[in-house]
Amino acid sequence: MERTRKSVVSMRGVSKAFANGVRALADITLDIQDGEFLSVLGPSGCGKTTLLRLIAGLASPSGGTLSRPAGRNETGFVFQEPTLMPWATALANVALPLRLAGVARAERLARAAEALAGVGLAGFERSYPRELSGGMKMRVSIARALVSRPRLLLMDEPFAALDEIARHKLNIDLLALWRRERFTAVFVTHSVFESVFLSRRVVVMSARPGRISAELAIPVAYPRDEAFRTSADYAALCRQASQRLGEAMAVADAA
Amino acid sequence: MSAKAIAPLVLGVLILAVWEGAVRLLAVPSYILPGPVLIAETLVADWGLLAPSLGVTLAITLEALAAAVVVGGLLAVLFSLSRWVELSLFPYAIVLQVTPIVAIAPLIIIWANNVDLSLLICAWLVAFFPILSNTILGLRSVDRNLLSLFELHGAGRWRTLLHLRLPAALPYFLGGLRISGGLALIGAVVAEFVAGTGGNASGLAWRILEAGYQLKIPRMFAALVLISAAGIAIFLALTLLSHLLLRHWHESVLEERE
Numbered sequence: 001m002e003r004t005r006k007s008v009v010s011m012r013g014v015s016k017a018f019a020n021g022v023r024a025l026a027d028i029t030l031d032i033q034d035g036e037f038l039s040v041l042g043p044s045g046c047g048k049t050t051l052l053r054l055i056a057g058l059a060s061p062s063g064g065t066l067s068r069p070a071g072r073n074e075t076g077f078v079f080q081e082p083t084l085m086p087w088a089t090a091l092a093n094v095a096l097p098l099r100l101a102g103v104a105r106a107e108r109l110a111r112a113a114e115a116l117a118g119v120g121l122a123g124f125e126r127s128y129p130r131e132l133s134g135g136m137k138m139r140v141s142i143a144r145a146l147v148s149r150p151r152l153l154l155m156d157e158p159f160a161a162l163d164e165i166a167r168h169k170l171n172i173d174l175l176a177l178w179r180r181e182r183f184t185a186v187f188v189t190h191s192v193f194e195s196v197f198l199s200r201r202v203v204v205m206s207a208r209p210g211r212i213s214a215e216l217a218i219p220v221a222y223p224r225d226e227a228f229r230t231s232a233d234y235a236a237l238c239r240q241a242s243q244r245l246g247e248a249m250a251v252a253d254a255a
Numbered sequence: 256m257s258a259k260a261i262a263p264l265v266l267g268v269l270i271l272a273v274w275e276g277a278v279r280l281l282a283v284p285s286y287i288l289p290g291p292v293l294i295a296e297t298l299v300a301d302w303g304l305l306a307p308s309l310g311v312t313l314a315i316t317l318e319a320l321a322a323a324v325v326v327g328g329l330l331a332v333l334f335s336l337s338r339w340v341e342l343s344l345f346p347y348a349i350v351l352q353v354t355p356i357v358a359i360a361p362l363i364i365i366w367a368n369n370v371d372l373s374l375l376i377c378a379w380l381v382a383f384f385p386i387l388s389n390t391i392l393g394l395r396s397v398d399r400n401l402l403s404l405f406e407l408h409g410a411g412r413w414r415t416l417l418h419l420r421l422p423a424a425l426p427y428f429l430g431g432l433r434i435s436g437g438l439a440l441i442g443a444v445v446a447e448f449v450a451g452t453g454g455n456a457s458g459l460a461w462r463i464l465e466a467g468y469q470l471k472i473p474r475m476f477a478a479l480v481l482i483s484a485a486g487i488a489i490f491l492a493l494t495l496l497s498h499l500l501l502r503h504w505h506e507s508v509l510e511e512r513e
């Protein structure tokens with residue numbers, strides 16, 4: 001199935017140590033296939049953010065080899081917080097990547113408006129971040145990551161700060177976006193339920209040093225909706241993922 | 256008018272009334288403490304003399320403030336671009352800041368050899384530091400993730416400065432500007448006291464000195480009133496500017512929201 005497709009990101013024995021001696025990642029070998037939805041699940045501090053920053057090219061590995069999309073606008077990043085510029089309207093925030101890429105004003109505003117509409121925020125173009133709710137800010141942040149039509153979308157616990165209701169809604173909207181725009185998604189989370197609901201494949205990490213301790217396929221067809229969330233399949237898969245996560249944490253505690 | 260504006264006004268009127276009453280009741284001679292009514296009368300009577308002096312003092316203040324904005328702002332940007340420039344220059348900025356202006360004013364007056372220029376330099380020296388240090392702080396206080404985002408999209412140093420660091424520093428800069436506005440006025444007045452110049456083009460400080468020599472105490476108070484009024488006007492104008500620039504987004508101007 002997906003295995004036959006070519007990979008967008010390929011990591012071989014990648015490690016990352018910081019100047020202060022912390023070994024954040026060790027021996028990460030991971031291929032991310034074109035168009036897949038991959039979740040990275042792991043306890044706090046296991047190196048998930050570090051992994052995403054490596055994939056985005058915001059940091060370089062201390063060891064191993066890593067290949068990733070090289071183009072400027074091929075990678076979108078959604079941070080753990082909305083990370084919007086408070087002095088700019090929602091529209092201007094979304095247009096930022098295009099502005100930095102030198103896209104002409106009229107075109108970038110049109111495309112930004114389209115991206116905003118794509119996350120369900122048509123009509124909020126002129127709102128400033130302070131006028132938006134937490135969930136709406138996160139949507140703006142996603143629209144900004146998608147506006148340059150990246151091949152690869154990296155998301156770092158984007159919904160961690162939101163309540164359950166907003167999170168469920170955004171999960172479903174995110175899957176719809178993914179199916180429509182056909183980007184490759186890497187979704188970092190510490191929620192077992194979220195990772196199973198969203199992805200085709202879950203990578204479980206353990207800490208100190210951060211490494212991949214298990215991988216779990218979620219062989220359920222898309223589209224997935226609220227009915228999937230209450231299905232027996234879902235419950236069984238969540239239990240499995242939980243178990244893997246528990247094992248990963250036990251390994252870390254023993255180490 | 257809001258209670259915020261009425262409360263200080265009521266207090267002010269009350270104090271003036273008590274002052275006037277006390278001066279009349281105790282028959283305090285006007286060369287020791289004139290009452291507010293006499294001061295107001297003097298202000299009107301001596302307006303022809305005081306207005307040009309107010310103009311001179313205001314001109315020096317505003318020129319010094321403009322110079323402080325340009326130099327303080329540019330230095331802050333330069334420091335943010337190069338750690339080495341900052342490490343080598345910042346200590347000297349601090350030396351300038353901590354040296355009392357009255358102590359170096361005579362030197363500056365000798366060196367500049369031009370009264371207007373030396374007053375300007377003195378006022379500028381007092382005014383530029385808050386702008387410099389606040390703007391540096393602002394340029395540094397940028398969200399790390401936003402910096403990463405700019406890096407991710409290949410924005411270089413200049414575009415990061417223009418689109419991210421400068422807007423992020425704006426509230427800090429404006430905070431510094433409000434402090435500097437008052438300091439520029441103080442600098443202009445203090446420097447003129449030290450210089451002790453007279454003649455046609457003299458400012459309010461000279462009018463105070465002159466009135467003191469001539470024991471025209473009501474005129475001294477009238478000049479003092481003008482200096483305070485100028486200071487308040489500068490502060491209000493800069494507050495308004497700050498409000499206009501930040502009203503859409505900055506937390507400091509959101510308190511009026513329900």
Ligand SMILES: Nc1ncnc2c1ncn2[C@@H]1O[C@H](COP(=O)(O)OP(=O)(O)OP(=O)(O)O)[C@@H](O)[C@H]1O
Nearest residue numbers: 018019020022024043044045046047048049050051
């Ligand atoms: N810039 C840095 N310098 C030094 N150590 C760092 C740096 N960034 C992260 N670390 C360390 O690397 C480890 C992994 O951090 P990382 O932020 O990747 O974890 P995480 O899995 O994203 O955690 P969380 O779920 O809490 O966000 C931690 O021990 C952290 O202290």
Ligand SMILES: [Mg+2]
Nearest residue numbers: 048049080156
């Ligand atoms: Mg993290």
